[in-house]
Amino acid sequence: MKFRKGIPILYSSDVLRSVAYYTSVLGFDNHWTWGDPPTFAGISKDSFEIFFCEKGQGNPGTWMSVFVDKVDEYHDLIKSRGAQILVPPVDREWGVREMLVQDPDAHKIRFGCGISIRDKSSVSLPEQVRIVVRKPSLEEELSLVASVGWTATGGVADQQRLNQLVFSVVAEDTQTGTAIGCAEVASDLASIYYIKNVIVRPEWxxxxxxxxLMQAVTHWIDANALEDALVTLFTGENLAPFYRQFGFNPGYGMTRKPGNKK
Incomplete structure (x- = not known):
């Protein structure tokens, strides 16, 4: 027995709007509708198809993965047409370069293409380095902070802050057991995820x-954060290109010092 083909059926609040978005914005070539007025429809491009059911057969917010041959070229095309791109193309450690796109019914599509071993080697680590999911000890964090010229008191408040982290990773030198980097996430586990203390010792x-470190952090947030949560970090302009590869873009905001001191 052979399985011939699979076609996802997505919930649609308005099948005509769904068809219009997938054809005029996402570039699908063919479409059809069923019913008068239409309550079922389908679109296709090459060998890939999607069906839409109006207000049935599922719920908003379904995820699916679609492979294309040139994801960066496709990104530029649909961006120019007004697609809602949640995350631009980025290399993933599982061997896929992909972006995240949302449609009018909050369905999320991971458009991606495979990357070669040579492409993947750009994100490989030195042999003696490993990334471990754990919190740095207070001593490790203070040492890392000092290595890049930041300051910390090392008091009770710092230990309490470490204890309250919801996720953190440490880069370890397996030959010496030394922490050579870290990245931390603070959150209310509802509306905001704040990435902080992304540190690598200068010699590393x-x-x-x-x-x-950032891949580990963003993968965890993508898997655990609520759909409408805000994921944020603070950085200087010189590091903006580094964080942009993980889907971060400049945003508008305001800050306030305690006691409203200017």
Whole structure:
């Protein structure tokens, strides 16, 4: 027995709107509708098809993955047409370069293409380095902070802050057991996820360790954060290109010092 073909059926609040979005914005070539007025429809491009059912057969917010041959070229095309791109193309550690797109019914499509072993090598780590899901000890964090010229008191408040982290990763030198980098996430586990203390010791920088730390953090947030949560971090303009590869873009905001001091 052979399985011939699979076609996802997506919930649609308005099948004509769904068809219009997928054809005029996402570039699907063919479409059809069923009923008068239409309550069922389908679109296709090459060998891939999607069906839509009006107000039935599912719920908003379904996820699916679609493979294309040139994801960056496709990104530029649909961006120019007004597609809602949640995450631009980025290399993933599982061997796919992909972006995340949302349609009018909050369905999320991971458009991606495979990357070669040579492409993947750009995010590989030195042999003696490993990324471990754990919190840095207070001593480790203070040492990392000092290595990049930041300051911390090392008091009770710092330990309490470490204890309250919802996720963190540490880069370790397996030959010495030393923490050579870290990245931390603070959150209310509802509306906001704040990435902080992304640190790599200066002597270990420019070896993709920071990228590996950020990959681990963003993968965890993507898997655990609520759909409408805000994921944020603060950085200087010189590091903006580094964080942009993980889907971060400049945003508008305001800050306030305690006591409303200027």
């Amino acid at each position: 920088q420019n070896q993709r360790i920071g990228a590996a």
